[in-house]
Amino acid sequence: MxxxxxxxxxxxxxxxxxxxxxxxxxxxxxxxxxxxxxxxxxxxxxxxxxxxxxxxxxxxxxxxxxxxxxxxxxxxxxxxxxxxxxxxxxxxxxxxxxxxxxxxxxxxxxxxxxxxxxxxxxxxxxxxxxxxxxxxxxxxxxxxxxxxxxxxxxxxxxxxxxxxxxxxxxxxxxxxxxxxxDAPGFVANRILMPMINEAVLTLEQNVSGVQEIDTVMILGMSHPMGPLQLADFIGLDICVSILEVMHNDFKDKKYAPSKLLKKMVKENNLGVKTGEGFYNYSKGIKDKTVANFFSK
Ligand SMILES: NC(=O)c1ccc[n+]([C@@H]2O[C@H](COP(=O)([O-])OP(=O)(O)OC[C@H]3O[C@@H](n4cnc5c(N)ncnc54)[C@H](O)[C@@H]3O)[C@@H](O)[C@H]2O)c1
The missing domain is CATH 3.40.50.720 (NAD(P)-binding Rossmann-like Domain)
Structure with a gap:
């Protein structure tokens, strides 16, 4: 090959x-x-x-x-x-x-x-x-x-x-x-996307702020990056598309993308690729967690 x-x-x-x-x-x-x-x-x-x-x-x-x-x-x-x-x-x-x-x-x-x-x-x-x-x-x-x-x-x-x-x-x-x-979301996204969606719902329902939610998951669960920032890296449009596929294929509303996620996609705040998502990237990727991740 x-x-x-x-x-x-x-x-x-x-x-x-x-x-x-x-x-x-x-x-x-x-x-x-x-x-x-x-x-x-x-x-x-x-x-x-x-x-x-x-x-x-x-x-x-x-x-x-x-x-x-x-x-x-x-x-x-x-x-x-x-x-x-x-x-x-x-x-x-x-x-x-x-x-x-x-x-x-x-x-x-x-x-x-x-x-x-x-x-x-x-x-x-x-x-x-x-x-x-x-x-x-x-x-x-x-x-x-x-x-x-x-x-x-x-x-x-x-x-x-x-x-x-x-x-x-x-x-x-x-x-x-x-x-x-072969199954909707395979293994990676079947597990990851409901977590990202739940993090967005937690924000939408004002349980806590963006950085606070990410910090809980980084420090509390030893994740290298918080779920909201990870969503910014994946692209919020991609997250919505994946959740919609799982929602349709499993016919289970637990996979339905949250209102906030859909609103951000509608407003073209897609994350890193458009410069604005849960975080702002207009001055580059500044956040320490992300910088550390990329310096590996
Ligand atoms: N973003 C992630 O973190 C991630 C991770 C794993 C897998 N994926 C998957 O990878 C694929 C691409 O995702 P992405 O994040 O790179 O998307 P993206 O939006 O960054 O890029 C998609 C590209 O496809 C091009 N395109 C659209 N229609 C086309 C066509 N008919 N012919 C040729 N090119 C076309 C667009 O012009 C664009 O350049 C998706 O299936 C996505 O689910 C994404």
Missing amino acids: KNVTIIGAGTMGNGIAHVFAQFNFKVSIYDLSENSLESALNTISKNLERQIKKEKISKQEKQSILENISTFTNLKESVLDADLVIEAATENEKIKIDIFKKLDQECKKNTILATNTSSISITKIANSTNRPDRIIGMHFMNPVPIMKLVEVIRGKETSDNTTKLVMNLSKNLNKIPVEVN
Whole structure:
């Protein structure tokens, strides 16, 4: 496996591209938006600069990592040579199914098509293609260059061969893969999102303030970051989408996104990516907890 295409150049897409390029894969990134592609390259370059400062890579390595990456606004061109495609576009079932139908048409017959979805059924996505045995969930965590886990999700028809390949590939990227079965939110978000939603409800019902809620969870539960700040990092729109998928699929109102979370998304206060969420990021990521997290 040598050529990897990433669909979507947002928070996750640029991180996934960074890691593959660092491990010497030829990486193509496709997005509808030129701006997203441009800012993905800027983010990758800044994060590589950080790795140079920490003496994890050299200046020459930064250059060759960047040379491994090409960007595209034409889907067909971006997947011509792809051995593996990882879809990391917006968390929306219709968008993803549409992308997978096109990928199935445009990619080589044996190309493995993975999705970084946080919650949408892998089996449903696989059923929109003619290669359900080669469709799999490859759920990286944010920030991708730092976080070790890859949740590897098998759809109903994902083959043993595809699973083995993706598990081994994840290990070769210096990650730790964990195999899970297909269910709404899989393991990570089934547990995480109700906690984030409950933290927002606690704020909404004025039980305490933003920093106080996060401090309780950091100091009291030894979490490296509070749930409200974590929501800012994930993106509040992504949190709402994941909760809605779980709410619809489990038909249980305990997963319904809180009013405050939905209001913040409506007002485009999405967290780090728009500069404003539960915290303000217009002057960069100042908060100590987060700074510590990123300096690891
Ligand atoms: N943000 C997180 O912490 C996190 C963690 C794990 C998984 N995920 C999942 O990763 C995926 C991407 O999330 P994100 O946070 O990077 O989102 P994002 O909003 O930062 O980026 C999404 C990107 O997809 C692009 N896009 C939208 N429709 C497209 C299409 N049809 N074709 C190509 N590109 C398209 C957008 O232009 C944008 O650049 C989602 O499925 C999300 O659930 C997110």
